[in-house]
Amino acid sequence: MSSNKTIIANGRFLVPGSLQPVLSGYMTIEDDLITYIGEDKPAAEEGALTVDGSRLLFMPGLVNTHGHAAMSLLRGYGDDMVLQSWLQEKMWPMEAKFTGDDVYWGSALSVLEMLKGGTTTFLDMYDHMDRVAEVTEQSGIRAVLMRGAIGLCPEDVQNQKLAEAVEFARNWHGKADGRITAMLSPHAPYTCPPDFFVKFVQAAHDLDLPMHTHMSETRHEVEQNVADYGLRPVAHLEKLGMFTRPSMIAHGVHLNDEEIEILAKYNVGVSHNPGSNLKLASGVARVPDLLRAGVKVSLGTDGAASNNNLDMFEEMRLAALIHKGVSGDPTAVPAPEALLMATEYGAASIYLSNVGRLAAGMKADFIAIDIDQPHLLPHSDLLSHAVYSASAKDVEHVWVNGKQVVKHGQCLTLDEEEVRRKAQETFESLLTR
Amino acid sequence: MSSNKTIIANGRFLVPGSLQPVLSGYMTIEDDLITYIGEDKPAAEEGALTVDGSRLLFMPGLVNTHGHAAMSLLRGYGDDMVLQSWLQEKMWPMEAKFTGDDVYWGSALSVLEMLKGGTTTFLDMYDHMDRVAEVTEQSGIRAVLMRGAIGLCPEDVQNQKLAEAVEFARNWHGKADGRITAMLSPHAPYTCPPDFFVKFVQAAHDLDLPMHTHMSETRHEVEQNVADYGLRPVAHLEKLGMFTRPSMIAHGVHLNDEEIEILAKYNVGVSHNPGSNLKLASGVARVPDLLRAGVKVSLGTDGAASNNNLDMFEEMRLAALIHKGVSGDPTAVPAPEALLMATEYGAASIYLSNVGRLAAGMKADFIAIDIDQPHLLPHSDLLSHAVYSASAKDVEHVWVNGKQVVKHGQCLTLDEEEVRRKAQETFESLLTR
Numbered sequence: 001m002s003s004n005k006t007i008i009a010n011g012r013f014l015v016p017g018s019l020q021p022v023l024s025g026y027m028t029i030e031d032d033l034i035t036y037i038g039e040d041k042p043a044a045e046e047g048a049l050t051v052d053g054s055r056l057l058f059m060p061g062l063v064n065t066h067g068h069a070a071m072s073l074l075r076g077y078g079d080d081m082v083l084q085s086w087l088q089e090k091m092w093p094m095e096a097k098f099t100g101d102d103v104y105w106g107s108a109l110s111v112l113e114m115l116k117g118g119t120t121t122f123l124d125m126y127d128h129m130d131r132v133a134e135v136t137e138q139s140g141i142r143a144v145l146m147r148g149a150i151g152l153c154p155e156d157v158q159n160q161k162l163a164e165a166v167e168f169a170r171n172w173h174g175k176a177d178g179r180i181t182a183m184l185s186p187h188a189p190y191t192c193p194p195d196f197f198v199k200f201v202q203a204a205h206d207l208d209l210p211m212h213t214h215m216s217e218t219r220h221e222v223e224q225n226v227a228d229y230g231l232r233p234v235a236h237l238e239k240l241g242m243f244t245r246p247s248m249i250a251h252g253v254h255l256n257d258e259e260i261e262i263l264a265k266y267n268v269g270v271s272h273n274p275g276s277n278l279k280l281a282s283g284v285a286r287v288p289d290l291l292r293a294g295v296k297v298s299l300g301t302d303g304a305a306s307n308n309n310l311d312m313f314e315e316m317r318l319a320a321l322i323h324k325g326v327s328g329d330p331t332a333v334p335a336p337e338a339l340l341m342a343t344e345y346g347a348a349s350i351y352l353s354n355v356g357r358l359a360a361g362m363k364a365d366f367i368a369i370d371i372d373q374p375h376l377l378p379h380s381d382l383l384s385h386a387v388y389s390a391s392a393k394d395v396e397h398v399w400v401n402g403k404q405v406v407k408h409g410q411c412l413t414l415d416e417e418e419v420r421r422k423a424q425e426t427f428e429s430l431l432t433r
Numbered sequence: 434m435s436s437n438k439t440i441i442a443n444g445r446f447l448v449p450g451s452l453q454p455v456l457s458g459y460m461t462i463e464d465d466l467i468t469y470i471g472e473d474k475p476a477a478e479e480g481a482l483t484v485d486g487s488r489l490l491f492m493p494g495l496v497n498t499h500g501h502a503a504m505s506l507l508r509g510y511g512d513d514m515v516l517q518s519w520l521q522e523k524m525w526p527m528e529a530k531f532t533g534d535d536v537y538w539g540s541a542l543s544v545l546e547m548l549k550g551g552t553t554t555f556l557d558m559y560d561h562m563d564r565v566a567e568v569t570e571q572s573g574i575r576a577v578l579m580r581g582a583i584g585l586c587p588e589d590v591q592n593q594k595l596a597e598a599v600e601f602a603r604n605w606h607g608k609a610d611g612r613i614t615a616m617l618s619p620h621a622p623y624t625c626p627p628d629f630f631v632k633f634v635q636a637a638h639d640l641d642l643p644m645h646t647h648m649s650e651t652r653h654e655v656e657q658n659v660a661d662y663g664l665r666p667v668a669h670l671e672k673l674g675m676f677t678r679p680s681m682i683a684h685g686v687h688l689n690d691e692e693i694e695i696l697a698k699y700n701v702g703v704s705h706n707p708g709s710n711l712k713l714a715s716g717v718a719r720v721p722d723l724l725r726a727g728v729k730v731s732l733g734t735d736g737a738a739s740n741n742n743l744d745m746f747e748e749m750r751l752a753a754l755i756h757k758g759v760s761g762d763p764t765a766v767p768a769p770e771a772l773l774m775a776t777e778y779g780a781a782s783i784y785l786s787n788v789g790r791l792a793a794g795m796k797a798d799f800i801a802i803d804i805d806q807p808h809l810l811p812h813s814d815l816l817s818h819a820v821y822s823a824s825a826k827d828v829e830h831v832w833v834n835g836k837q838v839v840k841h842g843q844c845l846t847l848d849e850e851e852v853r854r855k856a857q858e859t860f861e862s863l864l865t866r
Contacts (some may be wrong), residue, residue, distance in 0.1 A: 076813035079821065080767035093568030113807035252568030279821070280757030281765070308821035309808045314747075322755065332714070334513035374546035375742045375825070378851055378860030380509035388512065388712070388741035393826035404499070420810055 004031045007042060011053025011344045011368075013358050014060070014383055016270075016336040017344070021103035022382050027058065029364040032238065032402035037358055056396060057382050058424045059339075060143075060356050061120025061365040062312035063346030066250040066271035067211075068126050068299025070106030071298070072113070073427050074305040079353055083218065083280055084267070091305060095432050103128035103425050107135045108425040112414050113310045115141055117392025120365040120400045122349055123271075123300065125185050125212060129168045139177040140405040140413045142365060144350045145172060146185035146212060149394060151196035173209065176243050179401055181246075181352065182207075188214035189233050190221050194240055201241045210246035210351045213237070218261075218282050234259035243268055253285045260286070260293045269296040269349030272341070274318035276302035287323050287331045298346035311365075311392035316342045320387055334344050335387040364402040369394040437464045437835070440475060440832045442485025443802075447816055449769040450777070455815050461492065462797040463608070465835035470791055481680040487515075489829060490815050494553025494575075494798040495745040496779030498706035499645075500681040500734025501540030501559045502568075503531065505546070506860050507738040516651065524738060530851050530866050535859050536561035541566045542856040545817070546743045550573055550825025553798040553833045556704075556733070556783055558618050558645060562601045570609040570677075573838040573846045575798060577783045579645060580603060580619035584629035591629050601638050606642065609865050612834055613786065615640075616681075621647035622666050622681050623654050629671055634674040643679035643784045646670070649692075650684035651715050667692035676701055678749045681782045683733060686710055686718045693719070702729040702782030708737035709750035720756050721765045723839055731779035744825035749775045753756070753820055799833040802827040 008027040015023050015037075028048075036042055071091075078090030082330040093299070098106075103126065114122055120141065123133050125148035125381035136143040147165040151158050169182035184207070184371045185202040186192040192213075203212050216222050217232045225233045234255065237243065243262075248269035263270065272285050290297050297313045302305050324330050334343075347356030367389055369376075376385045376394070400407035405413050441460040448456050448470075462483075463471035469475055504524075511523030531539075536559065547555055553574065557565050558581035569576040584591050602615035615639070619625040619633040622638040625646075637644045649655050650668045658666045667688065670676065676695075681702035688696075696703065705718050723730050732748045734740050753771040757763050766774075779787030788796045802809075802823055809818045809827070831839035838846050 052721040072807075074809060075811065075822065076815075076817040079814065079817045080764050082763055083605050086763075107811060111809055116807065257712075273497075275754065279763070281763035283759040283761065284758055287777055308817065311808070311824070314750075317747075318754075321708065321711035322758070324714040325755070326759070328514055328716065329715050329841075330519075330712070330714035331513050346529070372853060374505075374542055374549065374849070374853060374856075375744070376739075377542060378506060378508065378857045380507070380860060381512065382509075384509040384512045384741065389737075391506065391744070391824045391826060393824060416807070420805060420807065423807075424811045427813060 005029070005045060005048040005195055007048050007050045008058060009041070009050050011056055011058050012382055013058045014339065014386060015337045015358055016383065021336060027358065029399070029402050030416070032363055034360055034362050034364050036360055039388060048172070053368070055370060056368040057367050057371045057386065058358065058366055060254070060343040060358055061367050061398065061400065062118050062342050063298065063350070063356055064114065064119045064122040064301055064310065064312055065248065065269070065346050066123055066273055066302055068303035069110035069122065069132060069304065070103040070126055071108040071303030071305045072310070073102065073106040073423065073430065074306050077305060079308070093201045094430055097430055098128070099126040099231045100131045102430065104131040104135060105419065105422040105426045106133045108414060108419045110304065110310055111135050111139045111141050112411055112416060112419050114346040114404055115139060115398055115410065115411055116395060117311050117313070118367040118369070118395040118398060119310065119312050120367065121352070121355060123212070133172045133180055136180055138413060140403055142149045142179045142355065142400055142402050144181050144183055144352070146183045147346050148185045148187045149192070149200070150187045151192035162199055162203065165200070165208065169207055170208055177401060183210045183212045183350070185212045189236055190224055197240050197242070201245060204245045208249070211242055212248050212250065213242070215249040215252060216254045217253050217277070222254045232259060233258065234262050238266070243245050250286070251277065251282065251289070253283045254385050255286055263290070263422070264293045264295050265421060267296065269298060270298040270299050271349065272319060273300045274322055275315055276306040278318070278322070280306050284322055284326050287319065288327060288329070291333070291337065296345050296349050297341055298349040299342045307361070312342055313391050316387050318403055335384045338387050339383065365400050367395055367399070368397040372380060422423060438462070438478060438481040440481050440483045441486045441491060442474070442483050443490055443712045444491050445513050445815055446470060446491045447772065447819060448791055449772045449816065454769060457812040461834050462832070465796055467791060467793055467795050467797050469793055471706050477598050486801070488799040490804045490819065491791065491799055491801050492819060493776040493791055494831065494833065495551050495775050496731065496783070496789055497547065497552045497555040497734055497743065497745055498681065498702070498731040498779050498782050499556055499706055499735055500743070501736035502543035502555065502565060504738045505543040505557055505743070506535065506738030506856065506863065510738060512741070527863055529793060530863055531561070533561040533564045535863065537564040537568060538852070538855040538859045540565045541637060541847060541852045543737065543743055544568050544572045544574050545849060545852050548572060548831055548839055548844055549804070549828060549842065549843040550746070551800040551828040551831060552743065552745050553800065553831060554780070554783070554785065554788060556645070566605045566613055569613055571846060573836055574832050575612045575788065575833055577614050577616055577785070579616045581618045581620045582625070582633070583620045583623035595632055595636065597702050598633070599640065602640055602642055608842055610834060611865070613811060616643045616645045616783070618645045622669055623657055627662070630673050630675070634678060636773050637678045643681065644675055645681050645683070646675070648682040648685060649687045650710070652687050655687045665689065667695050670697070671695055679784050684710065684715065685723070686716045690699070693728065694722055698726050701730065702731060702781065704733040705730050705752060706733045706735040707755055707757040708748055709739040711751070711755070713739050717755055717759050720752065723760070724770065726764070729782050730774055731782040732775045741773065745775055746824045749820050758839055768817045771820050772816065798833050800828055800832070803829045
C-alpha cells in the first residue's frame with residue numbers, strides 16, 4: 001500500500017505519435033511518476049486515491065519553451081507599434097525600473113496563468129532570476145531558468161552578468177525536488193559581442209549545462225549579423241562554439257536551407273513562437289521545412305507583452321493553422337504534430353528526458369480538460385479537439401511532479417487573489433515611479 | 434418607473450472608434466434598447482434592476498457574419514486533409530444524411546457555444562432553415578438566416594430550392610421579436626449557373642432583401658470562373674446583377690486590385706474567415722488592402738468543421754495577428770479595428786443598423802467579460818485585452834435584445850445538458866446510418 005498512489009479511472013488519454021493516440025483506460029501515479037497507463041484496470045489498492053476520469057481528457061502538461069514571465073506586467077502596455085518604438089518607448093523604460101519584487105509578482109502572475117492554463121513546464125530567460133526560482137519553488141510548476149545577459153555594456157558589467165548567470169545556475173540547478181534546471185543564456189548574437197558569447201559557451205562547458213539564445217527573429221537582425229561578422233547567425237553561432245553544447249534557439253524565423261541543415265546536424269532545438277512573431281510582424285518561420293529536416297521544433301509564448309497571453313493551446317493552434325494557410329498545404333503541421341511540439345518535442349528541446357509524454361516511467365506532469373462542453377462536442381476526435389477547439393480555460397486539473405496544483409480550475413499552491421492584486425498594484429506603481 | 438429597466442453601474446465599456454474607447458461609467462437598458470451610456474450616474478429609479486459592473490468589461494455582442502451552424506456535428510470528423518478529399522470523403526456524405534432534426538440539434542449546439550462565447554448575432558446559410566429559425570426563436574439569439582442553394586442539379590430541383598429560399602424568407606423575416614432577418618443566398622458562383630444565380634437576384638429585388646454568397650475562397654475557384662465565364666468572380670457577380678442588391682460575400686481570399694475597387698464602389702461587405710481560410714489552406718485574404726479601400730470587412734467563423742470552434746474572440750485575434758505577420762507591418766489591423774470588424778462592421782455587413790455598438794438608441798445586445806483574471810491583468814488597456822488576450826470562455830454575461838440569455842456562464846434559454854447529449858447522440862447515429 002502506498003499513500004501516494006493515484007489511479008485515474010475511465011479516462012481518455014492523449015498519446016500522440018503512438019498507434020492509439022486516444023487511449024481509453026487507466027493511469028496510475030505513484031509519488032512523482034506515472035507507473036502505469038493502459039486499457040486494463042489496475043488492481044484495486046487500499047489507500048490509493050481514485051479520480052473519476054469519465055468527463056475528462058488527459059494530456060501531457062504543456063511545455064512552454066521560450067518566455068520572459070515578468071513581462072506579463074507590461075501586457076497591453078504597448079500594442080500595434082513598430083518593433084523599435086515598442087522596445088525603446090514602451091518596454092525598455094519600464095523594464096529598467098523592475099526590481100526583484102516586481103519580477104516576483106510579474107512572474108507569479110504568469111505562473112498562475114500558465115498553471116491554470118495547462119502549462120506544467122516553462123522556460124524563463126530574464127533578470128532577478130532568484131525571484132523567479134522562488135515563484136517556481138512555491139507554485140509547484142517545473143521550470144528551466146536562466147539569467148539572460150545583454151552584452152552591450154562595459155566589460156566589468158558584462159563580467160558581472162556572466163557571474164550572476166553562473167551563480168544562479170550553480171545555486172538552483174536540480175533544486176525544488178528537481179523541478180528547476182538551468183541553462184546558460186547570452187541574450188542574442190546581436191546583443192552579445194563574440195568574445196562575451198564565447199565566455200558563456202565556456203561556462204556552459206564548465207557547468208555541463210545546455211544553452212539558449214534568441215536568434216534570427218527579424219530579417220534586419222540577420223542582415224546586421226552578415227554586415228558585422230560576414231556570416232548569417234547560424235554559422236556565426238556555430239563558429240562561436242555554441243553548438244558544441246546541447247542548444248536551443250528562440251524564434252528562428254529567417255533561416256535559409258543551409259542554416260536549417262546546420263541546426264539539424266547539431267540537433268539544435270528551435271522554439272517557435274507563432275503568436276509573438278505574428279504580433280511583432282517578424283514573419284512566419286519555416287516550420288514545415290524545419291520539421292522535414294528533422295529539427296526539434298517546440299512552442300513558446302514569448303513574453304505576454306508581445307502575445308498577449310500565455311495560452312499554449314493558442315500557440316498549438318496557431319502552429320497548426322498558419323503554416324497551412326501560408327504554404328497552401330492543408331496537411332502541413334497536422335494536429336498530432338502540433339501537440340508533440342507543445343509536449344514531447346518541447347521537453348526534448350529543453351533537455352528534460354522524463355517529461356512531455358504519458359508513459360510509465362515518466363514524471364507525472366499531466367493535465368485534464370473538461371470535454372463535456374459545447375465547443376468540444378461531439379467526441380469525434382479528441383486529439384483534434386485539443387489542438388483545434390480547446391483553450392487554456394478548458395483546463396480542469398493539473399498535476400506536476402505527481403502533485404495536484406490545479407483542481408477544478410483553482411490553483412492550490414499560489415494565493416490567486418493576492419497575486420492578482422499585487423500584479424495590478426505593481427503595474428500602477430511602475431507607471432508613477 | 435419601468436419594470437424592464439436595468440442599470441449597469443461602475444462598469445467599463447468598450448466603444449471602439451470613439452474618442453474614449455474605454456469608458457468608465459453607467460449604461461441603462463429599457464426593454465430592448467440601450468437608452469443611456471456615459472460617465473454620469475443616472476438617477477436612481479424604483480423598480481430598476483442594478484447590475485454591479487465593477488469586475489466586468491462590457492462590449493457590444495459579437496457578430497458572426499458567416500457560418501453553417503449545423504456543421505458543428507462534424508467538428509473534428511475530418512482534419513488536416515486536402516479540401517476536395519475533405520469535402521467528398523467526409524463532409525458531403527455525412528451532410529447528405531442530415532435530417533431536420535439533425536440540423537436542429539447541430540444548430541442548437543452551435544448557438545449554445547456562440548451565446549456562451551459572447552456572439553449575439555450569427556449568420557447562417559444552410560438547409561432545413563425552419564429548424565435553425567426554431568433554435569433562434571427559443572435561444573434568444575439574433576440571426577440572419579438564409580436557405581443556401583447549390584444549383585448543380587436539374588432545373589426542377591433548382592426551382593424547388595429557390596422556392597424554399599423565398600418561402601423561408603417570407604415566413605421568417607422580422608419574426609422572433611425582430612431578432613430574425615433573412616437574406617437570399619445562392620451558394621457560390623462556382624456552384625450556381627448564371628441563370629439560376631440571376632433568379633436569386635430577382636427574388637432579392639422582389640422581397641427587398643440583401644444577398645449573400647461564397648466567393649473567391651480558393652485560387653482554383655477563381656481560375657475556374659475565368660475559364661468558364663471569361664471573368665473573375667467579382668466582375669461575374671457584377672454582371673449577374675448581384676451588386677444591385679445590398680450584398681455581402683464570404684471569404685474573398687483571392688482578389689485583385691480591380692476587384693477590391695468594385696467591391697468598394699458597390700459597398701459590398703466581405704466576411705473574413707481567417708480560421709477557416711488558414712485551416713483549409715485557402716490563403717490569407719488582403720484585409721489591410723480591403724480596409725484601406727473602404728470595404729466593410731467583418732468576421733465569420735465558417736462552420737465548426739473547418740475552424741474548429743465558434744470563438745469570435747479567436748477570429749478577432751487571428752485577424753489582428755496574421756495580417757501583421759504576413760505583411761511585415763506591426764500596425765496592420767490594430768486592436769480597435771479588429772474589434773470593429775467583429776461588432777459594428779459586422780452588423781453593417783448584414784444590414785442591421787441598430788446593433789454592434791454600445792450607444793443610446795441601439796438594441797441592447799451586449800456582453801460582459803470577467804476581467805479579474807490572471808491573463809487579463811494588469812488593467813493597462815482593456816480594449817487590447819479583449820482582442821489579444823481574452824477568449825470565449827471569459828464571457829460571464831450576455832444580453833440580446835435587452836434580455837439576459839447567459840448569466841455567470843450558464844445559458845438561461847436552452848437546456849445545455851440536453852443539447853450536449855443530443856448532439857453527441859446525433860453524431861453517433863449519423864456514423865451508423
